[in-house]
Amino acid sequence: MTAAATSRASTPATRPGHFETLRLDGVSRSFGGQAALADLDLTIRRGEFIALLGPSGCGKSTALNCLAGLLPLTRGSIWQDETRLDVLPPERRGFGMVFQNYALFPHLPVRKNIAFGLQMRRVPRAEIRRRVDEALRLVHLEEHAGKLPGQLSGGQQQRVAIARAVVLEPSLVLMDEPLSNLDAKLRLEMRTEIRRLHQSLGLTTVYVTHDQEEALSLADRLVVLRAGRVQQIGTPEELHTEPANWHVADFMGYRNLLPVRAGARQGAGITVEIEGQELTGTPVGDPAPGSEVIAGIRPEDLRIGPAGSTGVPATVEVVEYQGREVAVEARTDGGIPLNLRAVDRPAVGDRITVTVEPRRLLVFPADAR
Amino acid sequence: MTAINAATGGARPALRHRLAERGIDRQLLLLIPAALFVLILFIYPFLYGVGLSFQPTEGGALGAYREFFTDAYLRDTILTTLQLSLPAALLNVLASVPIAYRMRGRFRGKRLLTTLLVVPITLGTVLTAQGLLNFLGPTGWFNRTLLSSGLADAPVRLTNNYWGVFFSLVITGFPFAFLLVLSYLSGIDPTLERAAATLGAGRWQRFRRITLPLLAPGLATTFCLTFVLAFSVFPSAVLVGDPSGTTRVMSIAAYDAAYVRYDYPLASAVAVLMGVVELLVIAAVLGWRALLYTGSTAGGKG
Secondary structure (H helix, E strand, C coil): CHHHHHHHHHCCCCCCCCCCEEEEEEEEEEECCEEEEEEEEEEEECCCEEEEECCCCCCHHHHHHHHHCCCCCCEEEEEECCEECCCCCHHHCCCEEECCCCCCCCCCCHHHHHHHHHHHCCCCHHHHHHHHHHHHHHCCCHHHCCCCHHHCCHHHHHHHHHHHHHCCCCCCEEEECCCCCCCHHHHHHHHHHHHHHHHHHCCCEEEEECCHHHHHHHCCEEEEEECCEEEEEECHHHHHHCCCCHHHHHHCCCCEEEEEEEEEEECCEEEEEECCEEEEEEECCCCCCCCEEEEEECHHHEEEECCCCCCEEEEEEEEEEECCEEEEEEEECCCCEEEEEECCCCCCCCEEEEEECHHHCEEEECCCC | CHHHHHHCCCCCCCHHHHHHHCCCCHHHHHHHHHHHHHHHHHHHHHHHHHHHHCCCCCCCCCHHHHHHHHCHHHHHHHHHHHHHHHHHHHHHHHHHHHHHHHHCCCCCCHHHHHHHHHHHHHHCHHHHHHHHHHHHCCCCHHHHHHHHCCCCCCCCCCCCCHHHHHHHHHHHHHHHHHHHHHHHHHCCCCHHHHHHHHCCCCHHHHHHHHHHHHHHHHHHHHHHHHHHHHHCCCHHHHHCCCCCCCCCCHHHHHHHHHHHCCCHHHHHHHHHHHHHHHHHHHHHHHHHHCCCCCCCCCCCCC
16 A cells, blocks of 8 residues: 555655545636636535536536646636646646547557546656556556557447546546537446446545436435526435426426415415416526516426316426326326326326325526526 | 249349449540540540650650750759759748647637638739848848848848749749648647646647647648649749749750750650659659548547
8 A cells, every 4th residue: 555655645645645635716718708617616525426417518527628738717716625626737737537429549559548638747658558457457458458449339439438438447437528419228227337437436526417317326415507607406305306497407307497476484485376276386596576486397297187176287298108107198188288297008098187195396586596 | 943043043233223323324434525525635635745746856765855855054954943943832831830720729810811822822823933032132121120230241132043942932832832731720629629638738748649649640731732833833933033044944944945946755754754753752742641540630429
């Protein structure tokens, strides 16, 4: 252990040790006066898996590139424990990065692609061989070591890119939508693979994605971005059940976001009126009684009530088979579309009554940003 | 079952389909005009010239070639031409790389700068030669500046000799080389260098280990093209060179043979030899290129 530590210390600043916390302090980046990322504050603890989540153009890739050193900051600073990082060029930060298009060196065989970073750090030849072999075994590519990247499938290229980043035992691994170029089946497999590597190698990972399902399943903590600003930071459970505003809710799968008017407060709840029916919901972020609000409900929280029960009447318009259950789009008499799930398959044109539990109906202020 | 097979003849598909599968169909007829054009205006005159070179008035079939290689005044033109065209082509390619490397990204004024660099192509050799004579000649601006600033006692001779032709070849050849290198460089995925940076490679290592190996095949091609342009130099060798001495290139020898001595077989032989020398150089460069990685320059699946 001490021997390993001294051999590491002997290689110069290109190999910063592993940190306890990495702190982003008001990190901002603008392009031509347009803020792509504004005031990102985030503290990453060692061993965490952080997902940056948001629609395209939300600033998540900008944040990652700032972290990697590929984009200079406009304002703010990045601290690795007590060392200031944002003034260092990318080659001296010691982070590993997996690019969306993998960015494998097309003229180098797989083995040399993986060895590249080690060679740059002047690791002795025998150790390079040993560590590359280990990395190849880790991503199950032993028999492809001599091939050029162009001879590999998309999934294999992806594994090379990951091996190339983790072979350096980086203090932080950055992943920029690494699964977006893979087909659906491979995407699920690689997702598990990435989580497995993160755990078994004890990595600290920052992962950028626009896929909320991917982010929820992989990350310990999520950072939801919109228009360059942080909307919410929290665990998957927190974001799933308590989105901070209706934009986050939209991203977290609240497909029913209905613009309505708030009624009176009722204890901890608040009433809203939908199609003449008064429903009770849970307020988020203090919506004022009588103001314009947005009522958010997940499709799986809307139920088809028994005939004659109290609820919002609607007509079934579209039914999609989804395995265990069906996804139904129904339209209320007032023309509001509702997305819901049902176990029994209704027929198109059926009249149904839609109900919701009060704690599953979230009421957001309409202008929340 | 057997009946059906018999009825359709166990039949092979129709001839037309089988041909179409190999790319032979009526659209091929569209090639005829171009093929005729090449045949009449290039292949026939070329073969005619080759044939002519083997029919000298005296000395048998190889007489013209024997004359070329025994007459030092003719034979030395090969060396003279190579001495001009190889360094000029090399300089053009090497000078284009750093400039194109700096200019591959997007920045303000890129179009203006590219246009300025490419202007010499549109000027033509004659105008370039006149400019060179005015600028670098014994009473040109360059020498006047040297003399008045006291850097030189006598005018430096830079025209009507080797250097005049060399400068002319660089001025006219550089834009070609630059445009080609710029387009090859723009074809290399910029994320590759970013990836190399995150792996710890500094600026020079990124260029040396990633960009240069991917660019090298393009440099070889660029070198071949600028070399061919420089090799067949004629106007500037006459206008700013020393056409009877140090810049007597092969094209001047061919011109002399044809229009001064009216020895068409010898002129044709010189022309054929020009082609042979060019092909040898190109074969050497392309042979080296074949050893390099020449595949995709993208970093993965788009």
